[in-house]
Amino acid sequence: MPSRFSPPEIAAETPPQHHRHFHKNFHLLLPLLAAAVTITLILLTVLTIFIYRKLSRNRTAPSESSSHCHCRRFSYSLLRRATSSFSPSNRLGHGGFGSVYKGTLPSSAQHLAVKVMNSTDSLQGEREFHNELSLSRALDSPHIVPLIGFSSDSRRRRFVLVYELMENRSVQDALLDRKCEELMGWSRRFSVIEDVAKGLEYLHHFCDPPVIHGDIKPSNILLDGEFKAKIGDFGLARLKTEDLVEGLEEGEVSRKKDVEDNGSILEETESVLTGFEEGASLTVADSHRSPESCVLRVLDSEASPALSPETGLEKGSVLSEGLFDKVSVESGRDLVSNKKGGSRRDWWWKQDPGIGSESGRVKDYVMEWIGNEIKKERPKNEWLASPSSVDNINDCKVSSSCVEQKKEKIRKKERDRKPREWWKEEFCEELTKKKKKKKKRGLSSSNNGELWWQRDEEMVERKKKKNSKGSIDWWLEGFSGEFKIGRRNSQDWASGDIPKSGGISSTPSMRGTVCYIAPEYGGGGLLSEKCDVYSFGVLVLVIISGRRPLQVTASPMSEFERANLISWARQLAHNGRLLELVDPSIHSLDKDQALLCITIALLCLQRSPSKRPTMKEIVEMLSGETEPPHLPFEFSPSPPSNFLFKSRKKAR
Numbered sequence: 290m291p292s293r294f295s296p297p298e299i300a301a302e303t304p305p306q307h308h309r310h311f312h313k314n315f316h317l318l319l320p321l322l323a324a325a326v327t328i329t330l331i332l333l334t335v336l337t338i339f340i341y342r343k344l345s346r347n348r349t350a351p352s353e354s355s356s357h358c359h360c361r362r363f364s365y366s367l368l369r370r371a372t373s374s375f376s377p378s379n380r381l382g383h384g385g386f387g388s389v390y391k392g393t394l395p396s397s398a399q400h401l402a403v404k405v406m407n408s409t410d411s412l413q414g415e416r417e418f419h420n421e422l423s424l425s426r427a428l429d430s431p432h433i434v435p436l437i438g439f440s441s442d443s444r445r446r447r448f449v450l451v452y453e454l455m456e457n458r459s460v461q462d463a464l465l466d467r468k469c470e471e472l473m474g475w476s477r478r479f480s481v482i483e484d485v486a487k488g489l490e491y492l493h494h495f496c497d498p499p500v501i502h503g504d505i506k507p508s509n510i511l512l513d514g515e516f517k518a519k520i521g522d523f524g525l526a527r528l529k530t531e532d533l534v535e536g537l538e539e540g541e542v543s544r545k546k547d548v549e550d551n552g553s554i555l556e557e558t559e560s561v562l563t564g565f566e567e568g569a570s571l572t573v574a575d576s577h578r579s580p581e582s583c584v585l586r587v588l589d590s591e592a593s594p595a596l597s598p599e600t601g602l603e604k605g606s607v608l609s610e611g612l613f614d615k616v617s618v619e620s621g622r623d624l625v626s627n628k629k630g631g632s633r634r635d636w637w638w639k640q641d642p643g644i645g646s647e648s649g650r651v652k653d654y655v656m657e658w659i660g661n662e663i664k665k666e667r668p669k670n671e672w673l674a675s676p677s678s679v680d681n682i683n684d685c686k687v688s689s690s691c692v693e694q695k696k697e698k699i700r701k702k703e704r705d706r707k708p709r710e711w712w713k714e715e716f717c718e719e720l721t722k723k724k725k726k727k728k729k730r731g732l733s734s735s736n737n738g739e740l741w742w743q744r745d746e747e748m749v750e751r752k753k754k755k756n757s758k759g760s761i762d763w764w765l766e767g768f769s770g771e772f773k774i775g776r777r778n779s780q781d782w783a784s785g786d787i788p789k790s791g792g793i794s795s796t797p798s799m800r801g802t803v804c805y806i807a808p809e810y811g812g813g814g815l816l817s818e819k820c821d822v823y824s825f826g827v828l829v830l831v832i833i834s835g836r837r838p839l840q841v842t843a844s845p846m847s848e849f850e851r852a853n854l855i856s857w858a859r860q861l862a863h864n865g866r867l868l869e870l871v872d873p874s875i876h877s878l879d880k881d882q883a884l885l886c887i888t889i890a891l892l893c894l895q896r897s898p899s900k901r902p903t904m905k906e907i908v909e910m911l912s913g914e915t916e917p918p919h920l921p922f923e924f925s926p927s928p929p930s931n932f933l934f935k936s937r938k939k940a941r
């Protein structure tokens with residue numbers, strides 16, 4: 290019977306067993322939970338890192354999307370291997386914002402040109418990288434250098450663009466530096482001009498939306514193995530927006546005025562930038578506008594290679610270049626503050642902090658330097674009488690001893706005067722005289738709704754009638770807009786880091802390059818295709834003459850008048866001697882074609898953008914589909930006579 294009580298015993302023993310199980314499970318549950326939480330945390334961390342990397346990669350290379358499927362992404366290490374660790378022996382050239390290296394892909398033996406953007410010091414390199422990458426999707430023409438791919442790492446600030454290798458490098462390099470024999474035949478030069486014209490025609494008329502290159506110059510025209518020319522370097526290129534064009538074509542002054550009034554020329558320019566630039570963050574330095582570095586090279590056939598202590602100029606040997614200067618043209622802030630201070634054409638003279646003081650201006654610096662380059666000493670037969678000339682003393686109505694004393698004092702002053710200063714002083718005198726004359730004529734700085742080039746045209750006409758030229762004025766005339774140099778970026782002064790280029794280097798950011806930049810754009814104006822047309826005009830003159838747009842030799846004054854290629858071309862046009870522009874090294878010259886090209890160049894160099902032909906018209910003229918043009922009125926010989934071309938119009 291006692292067994293009847295056993296179940297309750299069992300029942301009494303069972304709960305502790307459950308309890309034990311529960312305890313046992315509970316002991317297991319804790320580590321399990323901990324493990325689950327840890328795994329979840331790890332997964333979350335991995336996911337966050339993945340998303341972060343993905344996002345930052347997208348920010349760095351937004352173009353890697355489907356629209357850029359033709360553009361390959363390279364790893365930096367692959368490009369490093371391809372260029373033998375960016376070895377100097379593989380360096381093809383050096384621009385304002387980076388170097389270009391020749392590379393070979395180990396797998397396919399394909400040759401590449403690898404452009405490593407210098408993006409550590411400023412954002413401009415990164416901006417150009419994004420700009421070029423974003424535009425590449427729109428560009429597909431045999432006259433454009435193909436962009437093969439890129440590599441980017443925003444954390445390490447590495448931005449690399451990979452192009453098809455152009456075996457003969459740039460026109461700057463092949464024609465002006467190496468003087469390739471292949472380019473000494475006329476037909477090759479003509480075909481280079483035609484290729485560039487077609488490339489620009491494609492950009493302006495066949496791209497949708499049209500693209501404005503913004504920096505046409507010999508170092509951006511690349512030559513392939515057969516010397517076929519292709520346009521490269523779209524770092525400063527812009528998509529054309531409709532309102533911008535209408536504004537310019539209709540001469541809509543009010544819009545420009547609005548832009549000036551609210552001080553947002555910078556914004557105006559930014560509005561035609563690509564979306565990628567908008568996204569770029571601005572540093573404090575950048576908010577002052579990134580530097581527009583310009584390197585202006587000038588020949589000095591006699592100077593020994595040395596670095597001028599005052600200017601930092603590297604003087605070259607015969608027919609070599611002297612590095613003139615790397616200067617930032619302006620900051621956006623300067624631009625805004627400048628707008629009130631006179632005509633747009635003067636803006637670059639006023640970049641110096643010492644606004645208003647003659648001594649500190651860049652103009653003086655440039656003039657001083659040019660003076661120095663042209664003549665190391667004041668000429669014996671002074672070609673402009675100095676007001677402090679000794680002879681003037683003779684007019685003094687004072688005692689003879691006093692006269693002698695004063696004479697001696699002035700002689701001493703002139704003896705002590707630095708040789709290079711005479712030129713500057715005389716230039717300033719000229720400038721003051723000119724200003725006085727202008728005042729007399731009642732030409733105020735206010736334009737009353739008139740565009741500056743219209744005023745210019747009037748002045749040209751007046752000058753033509755008078756047929757007189759100041760000794761210096763005419764020389765600088767051709768650079769009314771293009772010869773614009775501003776203050777150096779302080780960082781550049783300090784570092785002395787002067788980027789070299791194949792010649793006249795670029796002015797990154799929103800402008801083009803000294804000598805090639807259209808006058809209306811140089812003063813902070815609107816960028817249009819006509820700016821490219823202007824630059825094309827300069828390029829054509831350079832290709833035909835085989836020389837740089839600004840080439841000062843230390844030779845006699847007779848050479849001096851040729852220094853400025855554009856002025857010289859204008860002079861020759863007035864005198865009806867255009868063929869003198871042609872490079873004497875050219876053989877098998879087709880005179881008609883050469884005249885046609887020079888005339889087209891002069892058409893492109895007209896001050897008024899609306900008078901310049903379109904690239905479509907230029908291609909038609911070059912191909913003979915339309916009648917050859919007449920010389921623009923502002924360049925026409927006096928008495929007017931048109932150059933006679935044999936009609937190249939194709940029989941249809």
Ligand SMILES: Nc1ncnc2c1ncn2[C@@H]1O[C@H](COP(=O)(O)OP(=O)(O)OP(=O)(O)O)[C@@H](O)[C@H]1O
Nearest residue numbers: 382383384385389402452455458459508790791795
């Ligand atoms: N695809 C290429 N193939 C061969 N050489 C090239 C190629 N791209 C550029 N180069 C060479 O590298 C040089 C430098 O080019 P880059 O575009 O960096 O500078 P730039 O045009 O001379 O000056 P900046 O960039 O300041 O306007 C060119 O002048 C050219 O000789």
